[in-house]
Amino acid sequence: MKITxxxxxxxxxxxxxxxxxxxxxAVAILCLLPILHVFMGSLxxxxxxxxxSGIIVWPLGKASLLGYKYVLQYRKIWxxxxxxxFYVVAQCFITGLLTVIGGYVLSRxxxxxxxxxxxxxxxxxxxxxxxxxxxxxxxxxxLTDTYLALLIPSAMSVFNIIIMRTAIAGIxxxxxxxxxxxxxxxxxxxxxxxxxxxxxxxxxxxLFTAVGKWNEWFSALLYLSDEKRYPLQMFLRSLLIxxxxxxxxxxxxxxxxxxxxxxxxxxxxxTIPILCAYPFAQKYFVHGVMxxxxxx
Amino acid sequence: MYILCIPIVAWYIxxxxxxxxGILMGFQNFSLTKGIFGSEWVGLKHFRDFxxxxxxxxxxxxxxxxxxLDLLFNFPAPIIFALLLNEVVxxxxxxxxxxxxxxxxxxxxxxxCGIIVDFTKSGGVISQLxxxxxxxxxxxxxxxxxxxxxxxxxxxxxxxxxxxxxxxxAALSSVDQxxxxxxxxxxANRWKQTLHITLPGIASTIIIMLILKMGSMLSVGSEKIxxxxxxxxxxxxxxxxxxxxxxxxxxxxxxxxxxxxxFNSVVNTSLLLLTNWISRKFSETSLF
Numbered sequence: 001m002k003i004t005x006x007x008x009x010x011x012x013x014x015x016x017x018x019x020x021x022x023x024x025x026a027v028a029i030l031c032l033l034p035i036l037h038v039f040m041g042s043l044x045x046x047x048x049x050x051x052x053s054g055i056i057v058w059p060l061g062k063a064s065l066l067g068y069k070y071v072l073q074y075r076k077i078w079x080x081x082x083x084x085x086f087y088v089v090a091q092c093f094i095t096g097l098l099t100v101i102g103g104y105v106l107s108r109x110x111x112x113x114x115x116x117x118x119x120x121x122x123x124x125x126x127x128x129x130x131x132x133x134x135x136x137x138x139x140x141x142x143l144t145d146t147y148l149a150l151l152i153p154s155a156m157s158v159f160n161i162i163i164m165r166t167a168i169a170g171i172x173x174x175x176x177x178x179x180x181x182x183x184x185x186x187x188x189x190x191x192x193x194x195x196x197x198x199x200x201x202x203x204x205x206x207l208f209t210a211v212g213k214w215n216e217w218f219s220a221l222l223y224l225s226d227e228k229r230y231p232l233q234m235f236l237r238s239l240l241i242x243x244x245x246x247x248x249x250x251x252x253x254x255x256x257x258x259x260x261x262x263x264x265x266x267x268x269x270x271t272i273p274i275l276c277a278y279p280f281a282q283k284y285f286v287h288g289v290m291x292x293x294x295x296x
Numbered sequence: 297m298y299i300l301c302i303p304i305v306a307w308y309i310x311x312x313x314x315x316x317x318g319i320l321m322g323f324q325n326f327s328l329t330k331g332i333f334g335s336e337w338v339g340l341k342h343f344r345d346f347x348x349x350x351x352x353x354x355x356x357x358x359x360x361x362x363x364x365l366d367l368l369f370n371f372p373a374p375i376i377f378a379l380l381l382n383e384v385v386x387x388x389x390x391x392x393x394x395x396x397x398x399x400x401x402x403x404x405x406x407x408x409c410g411i412i413v414d415f416t417k418s419g420g421v422i423s424q425l426x427x428x429x430x431x432x433x434x435x436x437x438x439x440x441x442x443x444x445x446x447x448x449x450x451x452x453x454x455x456x457x458x459x460x461x462x463x464x465x466a467a468l469s470s471v472d473q474x475x476x477x478x479x480x481x482x483x484a485n486r487w488k489q490t491l492h493i494t495l496p497g498i499a500s501t502i503i504i505m506l507i508l509k510m511g512s513m514l515s516v517g518s519e520k521i522x523x524x525x526x527x528x529x530x531x532x533x534x535x536x537x538x539x540x541x542x543x544x545x546x547x548x549x550x551x552x553x554x555x556x557x558x559f560n561s562v563v564n565t566s567l568l569l570l571t572n573w574i575s576r577k578f579s580e581t582s583l584f
Contacts, residue, residue, distance in 0.1 A: 013486060020383050027377060028393040031400050031458060034411055037421065053424045102304045111298075117305060124312040126565050130557030131537075132544050133318025137311065153311050156304065186300060215404035218519050222545070233406045240410030241523050263414060267407050278402045279395055289462045 033057075035275070042067055042264035049260050067258065067265035077269060080232035087150055087231055088213045094155050095209045096202065102156070103164025104190050109173075125158045135222055149223035150216070150231070160205055163291055167201035168194055204288030207281055214274060232270055239266050322555030335551070342555035351539055359535040362521075363513045365449045371509060373453050374460030375502065379490065381461065382468045394465075397458025409523040412451055413438060438524060441532045448520070448533075463505065464498060471497035503575050511568035514560050536560050 009017075037056050041049055045061030052060060071077060106114055128134070134153065143149045171194060179189050195202060217233035224230060238244040240263055278285075322342055324335040346352050377397070384390045403411075415422040416437035426443075427434040437443045475493045484492070518537030525533035536556060544553035 010485075016486070017383070020380055021389070024377075024380055024384065024389075024393050027457065028396040031397050031454070034415070034454075035399060035403070038411060038414075051419075053419050053421065055421050098304060098307070101300055105301045105304070111301070113298075113301075117301060120305070121308055124308060126568065127316070127561055128312055129315025129318050130554060130561055131540060132550055132554045132557055133315035133321065134311065135544075136318050136321075136550075137315050141310075152307075156307055161304075211402060215406075217404070217406050218522075233404055236404075236406045236410065237523070240406065241413060260414065263410060267410055271403055271407055274402045274404075275399065278398065282395060282398070285398075286462050286466070289459075290466045 038264045042268045046258045046261040067261040071265040076235045080235040084232040088210050091213045092206050099160045099164050102161040103168045106165045107169040144223050145225050167198040171197050207284050322558045326551035342552045355536045355539045363516045370452045373457045378461040378464030400455045401459035439528045441529045444529045444532045467498040467501040507571045510571040514564045
């Protein structure tokens, strides 16, 4: 039976509701607008774009994919894409593996040193060596300018381990015991029984790791010097922030005219995958933010 | 079991505890060729240099100013947005606006700054807007030190309001509906209900988020600032983290930057512990 509200809305309430809808719509539109501007700009006529000074909500002049053509011909974008996809997949794998192991080990009551290890790890949340000493360690390990430099130093986070541990601790011990009785080893128990049961938490972990890795650029700045290992964001940085040109000197005059168009297209090329994916992952990251807030 | 644990503990030792020993560099005239054990010890010289240098007071002031502004605007904004969203009855409208509000969060820092650079350049959208409002001529806003704080804070709020509101929307939905009904029967209007039921209901969430935020007060957005600042705006944009970066990777003065980094970490940790302790004294919620 549907219970309907019998209280009548007072005039002040109605005015409030109207304002509310207006404000929320304004926020939503403001969130959308800059990206819409960039998107529409990327489809616009380059000359009109350069001289434009307002917000664009529809392609200026004749809509064309000219800018995209230029950007997609730029070899470095492809190098960046290839590297970034590699970093995302590899990092998700490494971090996922290590975090699950960590969460599993730290949730087992039969692990006598559980609390010691937990305290050992948690201390690093409060205090760390800082940018320079960490750099020195990576350098000392000869990891600088390698792919691993972006994968290993960022492999683990105490926060993630705590979340994973909380999720795994929620799984009844009896499952593990019966698996043991059936002769399963540690790894079998972990990946065939425990992991499928905390799929949601694991999915959230992977999601946040992936998004973080896709957007990462500072560690690349610190640890990498050879361009062939740069993630996509580094090339974007050269293009957008440091204003470097995409091409060699003899083409640069015509490139200058198209600067804004090329910038916009590069932005869209790097961001469209994420923009398309995030609405579908909404369920996961909303769930993730919530479990992150409940400390184990 | 113990074997499984080894790679994890080893990782933490290598990447977290060993760098902590690197803090020793902060007390030395560190030279790469001599290493930690070969470089001469200078005690607190770097710290003294830092605090007496002209850059220090500027960097510390800017760090505090930007942190404070961030706290003032970026912390309440998601809360208010969540409160407003909570009043919306129309489900589809709520879902659509929420999804749209998350969009800025997923844009990478580099792209965000690329957009900012474009919007604030001489012919850019925001520069034009500012020029019309203030009646001055159009200028490159990122080259003007007095605009840096606003650009930084506004873009933070833009990126953070949607995603930040997720946790508060979730907390709001866990407030007991019966409390609202009881209040309505007692004659409380919506505003009073918000004040006396909603806010106390999400108070613990707010406090935890605040404690977490305090822990990163001094590390304020170094990546974003690194992307947006330039020598023209150093006077308002240079913060402790960017100073550390410049000193280490552009001037190769590792000892100095380690000392400053150490100072940064220590203050952050103290702030975190202090806020945690205060919150434990005055309410039941705390992080530790």
